[in-house]
Amino acid sequence: MMGDTHDNPMGTDGFEFVEYTAPDPQLLRTLFERLGFPAVARHRSKNVTLHRQGGINFIINAEPESFAQAFARAHGPSACAMAFRVRDAARAFRRALELGAKPGPLSAGPMELNIPSIEGIGGSLIYLVDLYGDRTIYDVDFRPVSGAALPEGAGLTVIDHLTHNVGRGRMDV
Numbered sequence: 001m002m003g004d005t006h007d008n009p010m011g012t013d014g015f016e017f018v019e020y021t022a023p024d025p026q027l028l029r030t031l032f033e034r035l036g037f038p039a040v041a042r043h044r045s046k047n048v049t050l051h052r053q054g055g056i057n058f059i060i061n062a063e064p065e066s067f068a069q070a071f072a073r074a075h076g077p078s079a080c081a082m083a084f085r086v087r088d089a090a091r092a093f094r095r096a097l098e099l100g101a102k103p104g105p106l107s108a109g110p111m112e113l114n115i116p117s118i119e120g121i122g123g124s125l126i127y128l129v130d131l132y133g134d135r136t137i138y139d140v141d142f143r144p145v146s147g148a149a150l151p152e153g154a155g156l157t158v159i160d161h162l163t164h165n166v167g168r169g170r171m172d173v
Contacts, residue, residue, distance in 0.1 A: 010095060011087030015159040016129040016137070017050075017057035021069060022077035025062035032058055036154035041142035045109060050142055053153035057138075067105060071123065081117070082162065083127035089116055092128045113140050121164045 037051035061068030071080035093116035104117030
């Protein structure tokens with residue numbers, strides 16, 4: 001859980017989701033299903049699917065003209081974005097910009113949540129989400145898949161960390 005803001009100035013509280021992309025998104029869907037992450041919801045207006053196991057949310061973005069598909073064309077199958085849970089997304093976003101982060105693109109459509117993002121490693125995005133717990137971002141932008149509300153999974157419950165792999169000579173410090 002979150003400590004006081006002196007120990008945690010961005011107010012982070014874990015991972016909300018990891019967003020994946022691939023030139024052939026169906027391969028990711030098949031892989032996630034086999035790993036115990038069934039599709040539990042679909043975006044209301046885009047080709048985006050939410051897969052879940054325990055408290056872990058994986059999103060597959062197959063929307064043709066999206067940031068994710070452009071990322072897939074450049075990098076192949078990959079994690080193009082991740083979202084951190086934060087106490088106050090607007091405050092965390094302002095702080096990140098003050099510390100030199102670059103804002104991510106704004107891509108919310110009509111009647112969709114506008115989730116602030118900053119550029120991550122390799123052109124990926126880092127979203128800042130303060131709507132989690134009893135009411136989530138998925139309640140607004142996604143529709144549940146019938147019969148998949150409580151997937152059994154394989155016993156995984158949370159993401160505790162992620163690692164970025166950066167090719168030799170490709171890390172701008």
